[in-house]
Amino acid sequence: MSSSDFARSQKRLEDRGKDVLEKARQKIERERAVAARQAAREAAREEERRLRRVAQEAAEEQERLEHAAELEANNGVLYRAELVAVPAPQSIAADKGIKRAADKILLPPSAGASLMNQDAFKNGPMYFRLTNAAGNRTHAGLLEFSAAEGFIALPLKVIRSLWGPNATEEDCTGRLQVAYRRLPKGERTVFQPRSASFQQDVGEDIRGVLEAALLQHSCLTQGDWLSVPHGGQQYDLRICELHPEPAVSVIDTDLEAEINPSLETEEKIREEYEAAARRAAEAALATAAAAEKAEAEAAAAEQERLQREAYRLGKEQALPAEPPLGSAEPIVTCLFRFPNGSRHSRRFPLSSPLQLLFDFVDANGASSMAPGSYSLVTQYPRRVFSLQQRAGSTAEAAAAAAGEHEQPTLQIIGLTGPREVLFLEQQQQQDLSGNDSHALAA
Known part of the structure; x- marks a missing residue:
């Protein structure tokens, strides 16, 4: 065997040894994990058993304390039983002439024997706490120990206390928890x-x-x-x-x-209170809506003001320079009287278009009237100039005949001065006057 074959053989042996060791290690780890899980489950079961013991001991201690407290409250008398509820015959108390019988029950003789053995009569009249399956609870006095064993007979008043004010004898079913109670005198x-x-x-x-x-x-x-x-x-x-x-x-x-106050009165008061609360809530919503509307209107007004101011500044900056006094070019001085009482005067070349007068008025605020919503009016004779409508004036007809399609100049429409006084009028007011207007579509 060559040295290279020997080396490869040695390598395979080492690899097999590593595989065996790794498998052994994994097996040990699995066994440890299984053991850990088993130990954890056993610990959990032991903890559960411990908690049950603690709960049982606590319940027993609570039962012992309640038992001691019950004996103390009842002056040493203890009686508890679970009995089947049945309606009591109404004739028993009437036949015996017993007055306080509306809430007195009948118990079986075994209850009487237990209570007599504890000298319960020494505490005076006997009372019992009754609890049905729904958890409703009331108290009753004792009529006699003549019920069948395992049963308790209830008068209608007690039935209604346990099953509701509209209950009948047919509702008297199920088992009751019965316990003797010594009651204090009411104050x-x-x-x-x-x-x-x-x-x-x-x-x-x-x-x-x-x-x-x-x-x-x-x-x-x-x-x-x-x-x-x-x-x-x-x-x-x-x-x-x-x-x-x-x-x-x-x-x-x-x-x-x-x-x-009666339940009906309380219900009426509650309904009135809820109605008042609803009205107050509606009023609050209306107030909030009105405030929101006012805020929106104020914002819209501010936006409109800003837009008008921007428009005014644009018109102001676009106005051509005012011709100086003594200008060789024919001019007219126009005095504009605004509805707010302000006056504005400016010189215009007679060759200026009518639009320039409106631009000047808009540049000075136009008494807050929207652009295009007003007309310029002379008083004597009355003439109306508007950019919103087209009228058939002689001057415009002459301009059209001459082939002029642009706005007529001040000279053409007759504002030749030397001084013209112009008033601002709302378009609607002008239309209602029925007068003709010298107008040009904007």
Whole structure:
């Protein structure tokens, strides 16, 4: 084997060795990546388990604190249950002659046994917090423990407090969370009638009507509706505020009551306020539009002024030199009287075209009249010169006959002086006068 063959063989062996080493390195890297991912997943699962434990411990601690607070608030009595809601027969309270029955419920005997074992009667009348699946909550008193096991019977007032002021017994469905509550005696409440006619219909007897309605109830809950009978009608009043707590007992207590404006009145006030706000917004928009229009008009006026000034300067610079006094060339002195009271005088050669007079007037501002919108007029005899219309004057006819197609000169139109007085007249005024004019199309 030659040295070159040996070198090539050696090179191939080295390349194979490098490939083996590179594959081994890549395998190790893949195994490390897999192990890292597995470790990360395990760490994430462990963190998730830890967070669940923390959340569970927090919930248990919250439950323990609520339990302790509930026991403290209820003077050591604890009752919780989940019961199926059903309508209560209205005849039970009537047969027993119970007055405050509008918001009293029926619970199963097992609830009575639990509460009696905790001496709940020592806290006075029993009250219960009721919560339906929608999260609506109210409070009710106890009529008796005669409901079927697993059920709770509700009067119509409680049904409407949980399912809305227009609810019926058919809406009384689902399961309720029931919890015993000891309620403080009410001190003050704020009612809001639904209808604006309540105060008008009841008049000065509001106190007596409210007291009669409250005698049908054992407790009140903020947000509930109180049905108040009067004159053969039922008036709904929302309980907006209660003191000292959002739920109170109304048995053996003097309750101070306040009546707010009705919902209808508030709605009317709101509509009037919104209408006033809309009018104010429309007025503001109109004012802004007027200001924008005024600004645009001012800008347009300024633009027009600048354009007129540029036009005036152009005419001024284009005017030929005024012939001197005593000039050998025949001249006429023209005195122009402007509508604004100003006067301007200049000498013109009789050979000057009529356009030169208008150029001179425009160079002096023409009393802010637009170029071409006015005529030059002599008083005695009255003659009208305009660049906007063509008239059949004798002088122009003579000029046309002579083959002159340019504007006639001052001499041809008869402004031969030695002094001519010319007034400026708006074209419309001139046209209404009905006089003939010596005119030349511009």
